[in-house]
Amino acid sequence: MRVKRDDAAYRCYFGSDPAVVLKLEAFTSLSKDNRAALSSISRNIRYVDARRDLISEGDKPRFVHLVLDGWACRYKTLPDGKRQIVSLFVPGDFCDLNVYILRHMDHSIGAITRLKVAMITPDEMGSLTAERPRVTQALWWHELVTVAIQREWTLNLGQRSAYERLAHLLTELYLRLDAVRRARDGRCDFPLTQNDLADATGLTSVHVNRTLQELRRDALIELERKQLHIRDLKRMMDVAMFNPNYLHLDHEGRHLNANS
Structure with missing residues (x-):
C-alpha cells in the first residue's frame, strides 16, 4: 500500500511536516508551485492540548482546520454524556473543507x-481552489475518500463482529498513517485509549479489552x-475482511499533468 516517493522532493514545502502533500499525492502528482501554494495557507497555527476541543458543537465555524501533527476525532454526545466517535483525523487530514458555510457546528472536534x-x-481556501485546479481536484478526492471512510465505518458497526471490527479499524489507521509516512514495517504510534476505541466501534471498554x-x-x-x-498485515486484513479500495490510495489521478 505504500506509494513510493522521493523524500528530498518534499523538503520544506510544508514546513517540517509534508503530510498534507503526501496525502493529496496519493491521488495525483503536484507541481512544486502547487506544493508551495499549500504551504502558504498554513501560516496561522494553533495548538490544542490533548483531550480539549478544537471546536465544539454549537460554535460558529470560521476556519478550515488542517491537522499538521497529532490525532483528533469528530464526535457527537447524547444528553446523558454518552459519546460516539464518528471519525478520526491524523496528520494530513482536513477536518472539514467547507464547514464555514454552516451557521453552527453540529458536532465537535476534539484533540486526542x-x-x-x-x-x-x-x-485563503477560495483563492487556493480558484487558482490551483490540480489542488482543487485533489481536495475533491480528499472529501470523497472522507465520505467513503464514513460508509466503511457504518458497515463496520452494522455487520462485522467485535473481533473483525477492531481489526478493521486498526488496519485502516495503520494504512492511513503509512500513506503520510507516519508508519513503517507494521509499526505506528497509537494514542487511542480503550475508551476511544469503544466509542469508535460501538463496544464497551470491557469488550474492547477482551477483543484486543x-x-x-x-x-x-x-x-x-x-x-x-x-505483526502480519495480510493476515490482519483477511480476518477483518478488509478491502483497501475505499481508501483510494493507488494514485488514481496519475494520468493528470503535475504542472497543471
Missing part, C-alpha cells in the same frame, strides 16, 4: 493528543506504550 492545526480562512487480548493471543498485534505493531 496535543494537536497542531493550520487555521485556514475561507478567503484475542488479537494479541492470535499473534496479530502488539499494543503497548501507545505503540501499535501489526
Whole structure:
C-alpha cells in the first residue's frame, strides 16, 4: 500500500511536516508551485492540548482546520454524556473543507493528543481552489475518500463482529498513517485509549479489552506504550475482511499533468 516517493522532493514545502502533500499525492502528482501554494495557507497555527476541543458543537465555524501533527476525532454526545466517535483525523487530514458555510457546528472536534492545526480562512481556501485546479481536484478526492471512510465505518458497526471490527479499524489507521509516512514495517504510534476505541466501534471498554487480548493471543498485534505493531498485515486484513479500495490510495489521478 505504500506509494513510493522521493523524500528530498518534499523538503520544506510544508514546513517540517509534508503530510498534507503526501496525502493529496496519493491521488495525483503536484507541481512544486502547487506544493508551495499549500504551504502558504498554513501560516496561522494553533495548538490544542490533548483531550480539549478544537471546536465544539454549537460554535460558529470560521476556519478550515488542517491537522499538521497529532490525532483528533469528530464526535457527537447524547444528553446523558454518552459519546460516539464518528471519525478520526491524523496528520494530513482536513477536518472539514467547507464547514464555514454552516451557521453552527453540529458536532465537535476534539484533540486526542496535543494537536497542531493550520487555521485556514475561507478567503485563503477560495483563492487556493480558484487558482490551483490540480489542488482543487485533489481536495475533491480528499472529501470523497472522507465520505467513503464514513460508509466503511457504518458497515463496520452494522455487520462485522467485535473481533473483525477492531481489526478493521486498526488496519485502516495503520494504512492511513503509512500513506503520510507516519508508519513503517507494521509499526505506528497509537494514542487511542480503550475508551476511544469503544466509542469508535460501538463496544464497551470491557469488550474492547477482551477483543484486543484475542488479537494479541492470535499473534496479530502488539499494543503497548501507545505503540501499535501489526505483526502480519495480510493476515490482519483477511480476518477483518478488509478491502483497501475505499481508501483510494493507488494514485488514481496519475494520468493528470503535475504542472497543471
